[in-house]
Amino acid sequence: MSNFTGPIPTPTVPAPDIVRCAYLELVVTDLAKSRAFYVDLLGLHVTEEDENTIYLRSFEEFIHHNLVLRKGPVAAAAAFAYRVKSPAEVDAAEAYYRELGCRVERRKEGFTKGVGDSVRVEDPLGFPYEFFYDVEHVERLTQRYDLYSAGELVRLDHFNQVTPDVPRGRKYLEDLGFRVSEDIKDSDGVTYAAWMHRKQTVHDTALTGGNGPRLHHIAFSTHEKHNIIQICDKMGALRISDRIERGPGRHGVSNAFYLYILDPDGHRVEIYTQDYYTGDPDNPTVTWDVHDNQRRDWWGNPVVPSWYTEASLVLDLDGNPQPIIEREDKSEMAVTVGADGFSYTRPEGAPGEAAEGFKLGAQV
Amino acid sequence: MSNFTGPIPTPTVPAPDIVRCAYLELVVTDLAKSRAFYVDLLGLHVTEEDENTIYLRSFEEFIHHNLVLRKGPVAAAAAFAYRVKSPAEVDAAEAYYRELGCRVERRKEGFTKGVGDSVRVEDPLGFPYEFFYDVEHVERLTQRYDLYSAGELVRLDHFNQVTPDVPRGRKYLEDLGFRVSEDIKDSDGVTYAAWMHRKQTVHDTALTGGNGPRLHHIAFSTHEKHNIIQICDKMGALRISDRIERGPGRHGVSNAFYLYILDPDGHRVEIYTQDYYTGDPDNPTVTWDVHDNQRRDWWGNPVVPSWYTEASLVLDLDGNPQPIIEREDKSEMAVTVGADGFSYTRPEGAPGEAAEGFKLGAQV
Amino acid sequence: MSNFTGPIPTPTVPAPDIVRCAYLELVVTDLAKSRAFYVDLLGLHVTEEDENTIYLRSFEEFIHHNLVLRKGPVAAAAAFAYRVKSPAEVDAAEAYYRELGCRVERRKEGFTKGVGDSVRVEDPLGFPYEFFYDVEHVERLTQRYDLYSAGELVRLDHFNQVTPDVPRGRKYLEDLGFRVSEDIKDSDGVTYAAWMHRKQTVHDTALTGGNGPRLHHIAFSTHEKHNIIQICDKMGALRISDRIERGPGRHGVSNAFYLYILDPDGHRVEIYTQDYYTGDPDNPTVTWDVHDNQRRDWWGNPVVPSWYTEASLVLDLDGNPQPIIEREDKSEMAVTVGADGFSYTRPEGAPGEAAEGFKLGAQV
Amino acid sequence: MSNFTGPIPTPTVPAPDIVRCAYLELVVTDLAKSRAFYVDLLGLHVTEEDENTIYLRSFEEFIHHNLVLRKGPVAAAAAFAYRVKSPAEVDAAEAYYRELGCRVERRKEGFTKGVGDSVRVEDPLGFPYEFFYDVEHVERLTQRYDLYSAGELVRLDHFNQVTPDVPRGRKYLEDLGFRVSEDIKDSDGVTYAAWMHRKQTVHDTALTGGNGPRLHHIAFSTHEKHNIIQICDKMGALRISDRIERGPGRHGVSNAFYLYILDPDGHRVEIYTQDYYTGDPDNPTVTWDVHDNQRRDWWGNPVVPSWYTEASLVLDLDGNPQPIIEREDKSEMAVTVGADGFSYTRPEGAPGEAAEGFKLGAQV
Ligand SMILES: [Ca+2]
Ligand SMILES: [Fe+2]
Ligand SMILES: [Fe+2]
Ligand SMILES: [Fe+2]
């Protein structure tokens, strides 16, 4: 699809019934270094591997993989794969994107090992989306506590995508059946980010406003908060604390306890735990003011600039990086960080003394 | 004592046998606001209170108090009180400081409610130190889990004092029977900070190099790390996240999980958990390089400038603030933060690729 | 419905689309004592109350209540209420149970405060089931960490029902749209229990084989394991440890960390955390051998006999206790506990030395 | 020493200044199986090993070992080793036990690798006690979070010894400089157990009334409660849950969260966390009524009979098992468990309804 900026029509055919985000395919430039990061440091479990590819899964997963690391020349995200509810929903996905005029590729044998009949598309936002049902079941390690590390990653939780026009992307994902759990806006009506789910958590994917299409991060869950702290501690012990980009902290949005770290190619990984149930049809949507200093960190700890500016390329179906389109709306970093930014800790009238307050000495 | 800068002689009489840091007396300017902070927010337990004073203790304490909040015109620390091993050791303390030529005041009835025969001194560093044995026992709440809050503070852990000349202060405290567990130095022999203990933890007090005498902070312990996270979460809920100054994080020095918050007067409180046993006579001293980016935060998260520059006044025995003497040695902030500072994540030859590395985007 | 034992036909009309278990209505004999248990001890949040009724919700709930305590002469469960996906599904529920020949009562104004149009039925197993969509939204306390207690209950997780014929009940619930996540069987084909879900957790309700219809327990979730330990510690502090019936422990089935406690009327409450995601259509069903000593406690700690034998009465739509029908199949307690029971720790051929092993000294 | 039952005189020479319990030497009958237990399961760190002996230490230890596993024909404890404050204190220990008339053996080169000048004695209670100062320092792993397992044991906490006459043993240990933190008694003046410390925790060793001398258990600490739960979970995964003897639970005595497991020879290991500070000279002693059902488990969970009856042999200095002397006082098991036992949950006048209460269905 050549035009990633115009309005996106709602197809007349039904959207595929998506179950959840299922796996990400990442191109990495040094497979050994990436293995050290994802397997030795983070403890993801190797389902299969060869000299070019490693198939990894989280502790409680029963499908073949949640992450594919594929060796390639340019670090990028090659596919954001969703599981759909039945084989017929793969057909539905194909029809849906064909009506949208997107480039679509169907492979009965799948695009990666362990996954069968799949469709991959270059979606209207420029992202390589995949939809599949058929997948190889593997040992679910849930009670293999003999393999349980102190920082164990137990589930894939979500993707996060950078796109210039968040309302445009949101409309597209809502048409696709996603529901918005939370968003960040300002009083001028600008939307800075939106969180969207199919499974009963805060999100399967989120849209972060910025130059895109790019992958902002992939997130895995732990059972408890101390598991995330252990990952930090281990990175300290390995003297790679400079690969901790942001956190740990408590998100305002989603309420999850979080950490952002960077893999050897700069792909961002979030470790995440304890968001909340969103499965009711009328689950309340939470809207945050972009100037609320606790929206991205409930404790008001500053978001580092790199977190706003850096992200990974995404590939088209030929494996070439998608061109980056600049965001035209205001940037969240610009409106909240530094001399020109504006943030408050307390809304006017809140119990604290001052209507506004910055974290002492901590603002960039 | 008028001269806080010259060499401090070693007295010929024996040092008092100190058991542990026991309580801090703090002057606060608005008692109701301070009560909201220490009682409503932090959950310290009120042993006694009247309109001018609140006596607080931690969950597992059995002596009358660990913190006295006294209403006064100027926010300051009025006493750093240590418990000694027997009544005779109060005499020993008096004799010790008299030989040092310090101003000494002995009160058989004590300086605060609940504490008996005590001696207070203006010590050679300019701090108001107190030594006592006799104290009222109160209910130790250890198993009162009906009163246990999610962020419960279970013990007083330590004081931290700002003093211009750390080696001078260290020598004085070693003479007084403290042992150094850890310190921060550079290759020129400058000492930036030292941690010193009597009880079998990393410290009862620490010396932080800077303009002093000032109180850097008082620290309370929790049982587990999640208790500290809850305090952050609660401060977010109360919309006072701007009173979270630094952390939570893992210290390099002491290995403790930590948080620094600020009370209504700007007195700094640390919440702290899980340092290590130091009771063996040959407990290894750990020396950190001031340029090691993980020394103060094992995860390399930056120390905010206010943490280096802000601290509380301390009072002389008349209740007047001690004058501040400037540090003449290099400042830790200057040598590590900002354009002129230098820090490394990995020492040369460590497993990471580069000999040095800054945290991406996070350095002030 | 008078016959709770025959085969249950599959209705020709579609089953209502159930979202999740939503609330339980419990009759208690002393409202003040029950309030002390559910509010003072467990910290559930009061949405509303009057002299006869208390409406309680968990920390992350946004509907009016998860538990109704109603004063009455006989302790019993008056309703097991499920939320359905839309108002039309309440109609679907009514039609469904009418076709089943069940007694059905529809109330447009609801059966409890805060809930609108509802249908209650005496279901084929003899349980008072309710289905509703319309409900009052109340403050979701998710980030009200100022109200967060050390043992905070954050969600309603599930019901557990005692019924004599588990396969009969399972067939009925599968027709109703529930999916089985786990069960306990023996090699003779006897089913002892089954766990069944609508939301994406291990269960919304479970069937426990025994004399019924009775309520076995209601379960609330905590965020982490330490929250459950705190509840035990608090019950110790209150000297009501004899109301801890079983646990804490790790379930084999569901993998959750659990605790069973008893309210003043003997209604059993489970505290539960960290089961796993079951939302995929082909989520693997786990079948446990009834003789596997780790099925109900992964650590092999014994199930106390009362846990097998005691349960709460359930009421018909007139408020009278349903008669109890005896289980005719083998009892799990009989086949696993005591002199006649048989359990193994290791299946034959497992890494341990012996094919079988009892917990030393701990078997009843 | 041939008479382990008479009164033990107080020596005229000073007692050695003991720092802490330091290591236990255990004879095991199958070194490979023991290695699987202590290294593979529990994750203790191997300092050195050869075909007959394994030297193990906990995560935060800096001396050569906390546990020596030595292959031998009869499972037993060969030495309870304490570290003293200086080399001279080894002389003091020798003189002390010589005056007591005990068999004493001094080895300048030490009894085990890594430990220098030591004295071993057959003490008046029949236990093989060792005292040493000189020891090899090894890497303290405190911040080696790359090696930190989910159930990491971070410190040796204490020994527990079975002896027939607790007051006799207590008097001997008090003379030796130990202080009693807690004990269990009845209204007839019988002492059932006592906890005694040198370091600033609840104990370095405890005396459990019973047929002895025997080793009841050795205890290691974890940082948090979840680490202990992980050990249970891992034993479940390895299908050795029958080696979990008791717990996890919260002790009444000591307030620690605990677990008891059995090694391949039946040596009992406790995993322990979060007791309290005892370093003040007037630390309050806690006396528990033997009939208090929460004294050994704060949640009232029953103590399994094996925990009272089973223990490990101890060796004399020739390596032969010491003969067992029967306890003549009442047995704690007899007075509290079963038909003849008596326990209460609530003292008379406590807030619960009944003056006494057993845990429903859980009493043996
Ligand atoms: Ca925890
Ligand atoms: Fe995320
Ligand atoms: Fe500190
Ligand atoms: Fe349950």
Ligand SMILES: [Fe+2]
């Ligand atoms: Fe113990």
